[in-house]
Amino acid sequence: MSDVREAISRAHHEEWARAVAALTRRFGDLDIAEEAAAEAFATAVERWPADGVPPNPGGWLTTTATRKAIDRIRRESRRNDKQKEAQMVYDDGPSEPLGAIDDDRLRLIFTCCHPALALQTRVALTLRMLGGLTVPEIARAFLVAERAMEQRITRAKAKIKAARIPYRIPSADDLPARVSGVLAVLFLVFNEGYLATGPGTDPVRHDLTAEAIRLTRLIRALLPQDGEVAGLLALMLLIEARRPARVSADGELVNLNEQDRGAWDTELIAEGHRLVRERLAAAAAGAAPGRYQILAAINAVHTSARDMRDTDWSQVLALYDRLVRLDPSPIIALNRAIAVAELDGPEVALAIVDRLAEALAGYHAYHATRADLLRRLGQSQQSRAAYDRAIELAGNTAETAYLTRRRDQLR
Amino acid sequence: MQYLISVIDDGTGPATPKEDAAIDVFNERLQAEGHWVFAGGLASPDTATVIDNRSGEALFTDGPFLESKEYLAGCWIIEALDLDVALKLAAEGSEACNRKIEVRPFLST
Known part of the structure; x- marks a missing residue:
């Protein structure tokens, strides 16, 4: 029984986007594609436990979803023939030749990330249509009512x-x-995978991080000269490389300073470092780096260090200073403060963090950072209150476990 | 697929000769490339009359139905394959007439 559940969950992660993309291509309608895919998965949940998992789950799902879509179009065509025609006729036909990079999922992401849609909408659509996240999961990820x-x-x-x-x-x-619009969305998808929300999901959703990386690679193949594409890919790889050390055996999130660096994926790190070096060479030749390239450089510093103490924090801070000039958002300021804490101590960092109170009151990482700084300053009571707030806001199960242990260790 | 491209004015008034010339060039292109359906400029909102005949007795009111700082100054109706094509044309139209514009699809029949 649990095997079947696992097979369904795996099929969902692996096949959802492919099914939605194939159906959108065939029927020219995102709504029909999404609904039919959702129905097909619901049918799998119903039937697989009794009938067994089909030998080719992806094929079964796409076939079932296609039937569901045709059923719906027939139902609707009885109501409105003309509408049906419009839906069936609107198929782009074969794409312009793009060689190996052509992919239905890539079309789907350009549609979901269209500039005529608001940014938040693009992210939500991408997570729904490509990531297969449910509406409640997406709502939770972006602090919006369902x-x-x-x-x-x-x-x-x-x-x-x-x-x-x-x-x-x-x-x-x-x-x-x-592409730059797509990159913003892919990074948000990656982040959702790296710190997944929702009690019923894995704390780290490799399927989402892998999908974000896969799509970023596709875009890099399409635009090999684009520095920000390379930067984002490097950034994702250098973060993904640390995934094996990110969650402990008992399901707790492990902070960078406590991670077993021997467990990091050296291949991904090498690939990430190669990309960063490529961008550093371009910067030396006069190309101004964008935010992803700077973030990738910061992560290259972290992944070059043997441990926390070995980390070149002044380099990290210098990079954050550049980043703040490019993107003065409070979240960047919060991350910069963490580097400040390592260089100038927790007291200086806390003063910076406290100034972000208003902007980040609803953000769990703000409270978690504050809690940690207060703990290091020996202000247990205030630290406990900050941990309480962080736990309340954190949507990630492993993070909640980590924060709870940290809070309960306070004296 | 047809789209309405509305020209939004916020008090700049009628088009200058230079803008008119740019609009002419743009219109010729629309016609040459088969996008043209219709285009026209509107007189100022002060010249509008609102009519309400829902009760069977037509009521005439002087002035536009909506008093606002921004108003419709004219429009194009274009034929385009999809929104990407429409947006590209609209961007050129905005440059030509030197006004902000809105693109809105007609209901497909």
Whole structure:
């Protein structure tokens, strides 16, 4: 029984995006594709425990979803023949030749990340359509009410259909601008995978981080000269490399300073470092690095150090200073403060963190960072209150476990 | 697929001769490339009359239905394959007429 559940969950992670992308291509309608895919998975949950897992779960799901979609179109065509025609006719046909990089999922991501949609909507759509996250999971990830998230996604699908947002890879002139929008979304997807939300899900969702990396690689193949694409790929690889050490055997998140660095994936680190060096050479030749390249460089510093003490914190701080000039967001300021704590001590860092109170009051990492700094300063009572707040806001099970232990160790 | 491209004015007033010339060039392109359906500029909102005949007795009111700082100054109706094509044309239209514009699809029939 648990084997079947595992097979369904694995199929969901591996096949969801492929099914939605294939159905969108065939029926030219995101809503039909999503609903049919969801129905097919619901049917699997119903049938597989009794009938057994089919030999080719992905094929079974796509076939079942296709039947569901055709059923729905038939039902609707009885109501409205013309609408049906419009849906069936709108198929882009074969894509322009792009060689090995053509992929339905790549089309799907360009549709989901279309600039005529609001950024939050793009992220939500990408997580739903490519990541297969449920609406409640997405709502939780972005601190939005479920109903509001549902409406946002419904409205976006309606706009894509009514305004005919195309399902294809953009033309060469549009590509650079469209890509930077996609990168922002992919990084958010990666982050959701690296610190997954929801009590029913793995704390680290390798499927999402892997999908984000896979799609970023595809875009890199498409735009090998784009520094930010290389930067984002390097950043993801250097974070992903630490995944084996990120969660302890008893399911607790492990902080960077406590991680077993021997467990890090040396191949991914080597690939990430290669990309960072490539971008450093470009920067030396005059190309101003963007935010992903700077973040990748910061992670290259971390992954070059034998341990926390061996880390070149002044280098990290210098990179954060550059980043703040490029992106003065409070979350960057919070991460910078962590480097400040290592160089100038927790008291100086706490003063910086406290100034972010208003902007980050609803962000668990703000409270967790504060709790840690207060703990290091011996202010147990205040530290405990901050841990309480962080635990309340944290959506990741492993992080909650870690924060709870830390809080309970306070004297 | 048809799209309405609305030209939004916020008090700049009628187009200058230079803008008119740029609009002409843009219109010729729309026609040459088969996107053209219709285009026209509107007189100022002060010249509008609102009519309500829902009760069977037509009521005329002087002035626009919505008093606002931003108002419709004209429009294009274009034929385009999809929103990407429409947005690209709209961006050129905005540059030509030197106004902010809105793109909105017609309901497909």
